[in-house]
Amino acid sequence: MSLKGKKAVLLGAAAAMMGSCIATFGAQAAEPVKIGLITTLSTGAGYLGDDTRKGFELAISEQGGKLGGADINLIVEDDGLKPETARQIATRMIESEHVDLMTGIVFSNVAMAVVPKVVRDGIIYVSTNAGPSLLAGAKCDANYFNAAYQNDNIHEAMGQYVQDQGYKKVYLLAPNYPAGKDAMSGFKRFYKGDIVDEVYTKLGQTDYAAEIASLRAAKPDAVFFFYPGGMGINFIKQYAQAGLKDEIPLFGPAFSADEHMVDAVGEAAEGMKNSSLWSPDMDNEASKKFVASYVAKYGAKPSQYSMQAYDAANLIGSAIAAVGGDMSKKDEFRTALKKADFTSVRGNFKFGNNNHPIQDFYIREVVADPDGGFTNKLVGKVFSDHVDAYASECKM
């Protein structure tokens, strides 16, 4: 008897035992659901994909190697932050590994190279992070679900907050690539005051001395910056070293202050406000349980990337349960995904017409953590049930 056969018998036996109480799961959980997770595990941004993988794997291990009652065969691959690599991996996953579902990409430029192809091939893709505007609007697709956000959302929340706080003159900085421009347009959609200057720097730049000197000379009331990962660490450190930390407050999206960055930057980030859809101290049962089990398993606090991957895995699990692990029921699976019948650690979560979340957005502040190091603390809510700006362009 083949290994698969043995597994099926075992599973069948297990299912039979459980069958009395959970009749719907029945005995068809034989074939494991194959999920392809492409993410960024190398380069300076490798820790983002590492967090994504950890969040996703945590959800699976919490359910004993399953999601929604079905065995999961998770295939993880590194895209090295290269769109063409990711595309090759996706092709292989679809054509020779026959995955049922794909997920995991961190960067929007990588997602744009992969997602349109994947959904065209009839595979469902659930995004754990990247949410480029095109996929939310004109190019939305029934096979594409975003379990994180639409890219502009988090910047929009900060635009609204800085507006509400009454800052009159704001200085903007972002890397010179599509997500940088999206960030700035998201911010400006809700901030109505003066933009003193809008500076685009080279992607991956490490030294910001020149930009900081110009910024100081421009005398803004506040600074909004979108620098994820290493770029942000460099910027925040250098900003504090220039003595500006206490003079001109810094505002950014959560990507400018994720848990690892805040730890690496330390005191220089203290007091910085950032916008997010979640915070590690969020006051709900699901979130507390998630943070505790993440810390227990990995010995570090989860970042927003881990949280989104964890939610995505549980969302997928809810749809797998709805079809009883039978991935051939594609239409039912899609309908079940759209229902989003799972407990999100961020609280409110539902899908809009374009399969993007309608959710709340919050402001966090970087504070000293009683357990040592620094962490994000929730300080307020900006948007409730926020819909992205592109939903109306989606014909679905």
Added chain:
Amino acid sequence: MLLFLEQLLNGLQFGVTLLLMASGLTLIFGIMNLINLAHGSLFMVGAYVGATAIAHGSGFFLGLLAGIAAAAITGMAMEFVIMRRLYRRDHLDQVLATFGLILFFNEMVSIIWGRQPVAMNTPDFLSGTVELIPGAPYPAFRLAVIVTGIVVTGLLYFLVMKTRIGMWIRAGASNREMIGALGVNISLLYTVLFGFGAALAGLAGVMAAPFSAVQSGMGENILILTFVVIVIGGIGSIRGAVAGALLIGLTDTLGRVYIPDLMRLWLPPSVADGAGASLASMMIYILMAVVLAFRPRGLFQTHG
């Protein structure tokens, strides 16, 4: 005007960091005729070890020494185990092997320290600002980098121009066979020299750590610029490294600041910002092309 002076200082500081990297690389390149792409990895090793030592309470100066020593030891081990097999191979083999080393070191660092960036703060006594130009407070740590760079370059100049080892180095740069024939222990000289270049990279790494992210792959950005510096300056020339590093530091910094402003004179702001930023990041390569068009062997060529 104040802002311009401040930007000049920024350019100088960036140039000095590049100089620490370039002088080590150009010595190795000039004398051993070895292309070492893994020089940026030694920068990374210096930063990681320095940051780790300081995080464990060694204090700034001990941490600095630890970073330099770790880079030097790693460099010498690298020379002893791998590089000496490559001297007689052609440049393409060296590029391939040392590129492999970059991947090795990046992965090694991820295994030891994890993928998330490591923290290192500025030492307290250098964390403030100094009002060198009235009205434009300048970060004390950046000033310290400038001073260190100038002092180290001075020492290096003295070492190369006025001492016996320096004489061998210069002789080796122009004729490698002859200095071996004169009874100098070339293989020892090479190991020491490699360690010395590595120590300079380690120093640059620790000095860069407080204002940058200490993470896997951090040496690659600076490595590319370092190569531009030695190509512009002239391979193997210390004077060339100095001139090239300052030229690149100033061009890059001033270009980033003033090109988008210049573009706004002709173009609408939304176009100028993007186009200006792109042009600014091309500036150093344009500079390199111009220099090489007129002086194909760099500003200060060493080999006849």
